[in-house]
Amino acid sequence: MxxxxxxxxxxxxxxxxxxxxxxxxxIDPAVVERYxxxxxxxxxxxxxxxxxxxETQRVCTQYHNEPPKAEFDKILAREKAAVVYPADGKVIGNxxxxxxxxxxxxxxxxxDPPGTVSGGNCYGCHQLxxxxxxxxxxxxxxxxxxxxxxxxxxEAKLTYAKIYNSNSVLPCSNMPRFxxxxxxxxxxxxxxxxxxxxxxSPVNK
Amino acid sequence: MKTANIFSALAVAIMxxxxxxxxxxxxxxxxxxxELERYRAMINDPMANPGYxxxxxxxxxxxxxxxxxxxxxxxxxxxxxxxxLEGAYARLPRYFKDADRVMDLExxxxxxxxxxxxxxxxxxxKRRFSGPGRASDMEDLVxxxxxxxxxxxxxxxxxxxxEQEVAAAGEAMFFRxxxxxDFSCATCHAEEGKRIRLQGLPELFKPGEQxxxxxxxxxxxxxxxxALRTMQHRLWDCYRQMRMPVPEYAxxxxxxxxxxxxxxxxGGEINVPSIKR
Numbered sequence: 236m237x238x239x240x241x242x243x244x245x246x247x248x249x250x251x252x253x254x255x256x257x258x259x260x261x262i263d264p265a266v267v268e269r270y271x272x273x274x275x276x277x278x279x280x281x282x283x284x285x286x287x288x289x290e291t292q293r294v295c296t297q298y299h300n301e302p303p304k305a306e307f308d309k310i311l312a313r314e315k316a317a318v319v320y321p322a323d324g325k326v327i328g329n330x331x332x333x334x335x336x337x338x339x340x341x342x343x344x345x346x347d348p349p350g351t352v353s354g355g356n357c358y359g360c361h362q363l364x365x366x367x368x369x370x371x372x373x374x375x376x377x378x379x380x381x382x383x384x385x386x387x388x389x390e391a392k393l394t395y396a397k398i399y400n401s402n403s404v405l406p407c408s409n410m411p412r413f414x415x416x417x418x419x420x421x422x423x424x425x426x427x428x429x430x431x432x433x434x435x436s437p438v439n440k
Numbered sequence: 441m442k443t444a445n446i447f448s449a450l451a452v453a454i455m456x457x458x459x460x461x462x463x464x465x466x467x468x469x470x471x472x473x474x475e476l477e478r479y480r481a482m483i484n485d486p487m488a489n490p491g492y493x494x495x496x497x498x499x500x501x502x503x504x505x506x507x508x509x510x511x512x513x514x515x516x517x518x519x520x521x522x523x524x525l526e527g528a529y530a531r532l533p534r535y536f537k538d539a540d541r542v543m544d545l546e547x548x549x550x551x552x553x554x555x556x557x558x559x560x561x562x563x564x565x566k567r568r569f570s571g572p573g574r575a576s577d578m579e580d581l582v583x584x585x586x587x588x589x590x591x592x593x594x595x596x597x598x599x600x601x602x603e604q605e606v607a608a609a610g611e612a613m614f615f616r617x618x619x620x621x622d623f624s625c626a627t628c629h630a631e632e633g634k635r636i637r638l639q640g641l642p643e644l645f646k647p648g649e650q651x652x653x654x655x656x657x658x659x660x661x662x663x664x665x666x667a668l669r670t671m672q673h674r675l676w677d678c679y680r681q682m683r684m685p686v687p688e689y690a691x692x693x694x695x696x697x698x699x700x701x702x703x704x705x706x707g708g709e710i711n712v713p714s715i716k717r
Binding site: 261262264266267270271272273274275276277278279282285286287288292295296299300340343344345346358359360368369370371372373409411412416417418 | 605606608609610611612613615616617618619620621622623624626627628633634635636637638639680681683684685686687688691692693694696
């Protein structure tokens with residue numbers, strides 16, 4: 236009875252894993268790039284780097300986000316080195332501004348008027364405040380994030396790095412690299428950290 | 441009369457969804473979703489789905505003589521033989537010998553316009569997506585033609601080496617991460633039961649019920665846009681969310697993705713135009 240349950244649970248666990256590796260058809264990457272180019276033949280000035288992949292995107296694509304150890308370590312080292320911390324060492328900004336960053340999903344789209352302020356759209360993927368029910372589930376819940384970490388400044392610094400460059404903590408994470416790609420400014424990232432680490436923030440209420 | 445009532449009820453539901461603002465929408469959005477669900481059930485009646493107006497317009501366009509050769513599209517071969525519409529959509533994209541290319545429905549229609557009607561397609565392409573006061577020939581034609589495969593099942597065409605290449609390229613593009621958010625299609629569509637904010641995300645990377653239902657329901661009448669939309673528009677919108685440049689309409693890259701999605705949807709029943717949020 237009990238062992239049956241365990242097997243059932245295991246089966247569920249396995250079948251619910253995204254089974255990427257199973258079915259990839261073989262194709263020369265150069266041919267794929269030809270198709271990509273056909274879809275994006277006319278690119279506005281400054282946007283070609285969005286179509287082309289950087290090394291991390293390329294490797295994560297190649298391994299469907301599950302790179303072997305050697306590649307994993309290479310990405311980790313490269314992305315860690317790419318994190319720029321605030322010069323004054325202060326990583327915690329204003330949580331009220333951070334809430335705006337978390338709510339705002341605009342910016343960077345071809346339909347956005349010039350000058351649109353970009354957000355982090357954290358709510359697109361995470362639960363944060365207990366009162367906001369419109370949240371996505373692509374990422375883990377961040378309810379009580381700072382409180383659970385006893386508002387430890389070292390943890391806040393790690394979180395700054397996570398938001399600046401998610402891959403510096405977990406290579407091939409599905410979370411965007413907000414600082415690395417300059418989607419968010421240093422100040423916006425500090426404010427997002429405050430949203431997670433200020434005891435007054437609704438995230439910790 | 442009945443139609444008019446349903447339209448105004450729908451309009452209210454849309455206003456509820458659209459008017460939520462950034463922070464305060466929660467309860468309203470959930471309610472609006474429920475309302476929409478209710479109206480969706482109500483307008484299951486084809487006579488009340490505004491998408492069927494596009495089907496009618498598409499039929500007229502199919503028969504309209506135009507271009508330098510002043511002929512209709514009725515001689516266009518969509519894969520089943522000239523003028524044969526039944527089941528054509530269920531077997532697209534596919535390889536066409538005369539063009540030596542794999543084409544989706546929209547690429548093929550443009551090809552017939554250019555080669556058989558002698559029509560300058562610049563204006564048709566400019567109106568590829570309809571807007572207020574601007575009808576789209578392509579949306580209307582796709583609605584009409586796809587509707588002729590209702591009740592049939594997707595049979596992805598994968599025998600020709602070029603069809604196989606297109607499907608493989610589409611799969612690779614589905615997993616290809618790029619741009620300033622590092623997104624690929626798989627970021628949002630690789631796991632069942634995930635959502636962005638409150639929007640449910642179908643799992644599309646492998647054969648299954650979600651892929652079948654998704655593909656079997658396009659083209660669709662988008663209530664929030666008051667327009668009939670095709671898969672070209674859906675992928676345009678997803679690439680927008682990915683912060684990529686505007687994807688080229690009726691390009692081989694978009695057809696590759698459509699082929700891959702159709703492959704995942706093999707056996708799925710077509711019932712279009714559907715109606716969606």
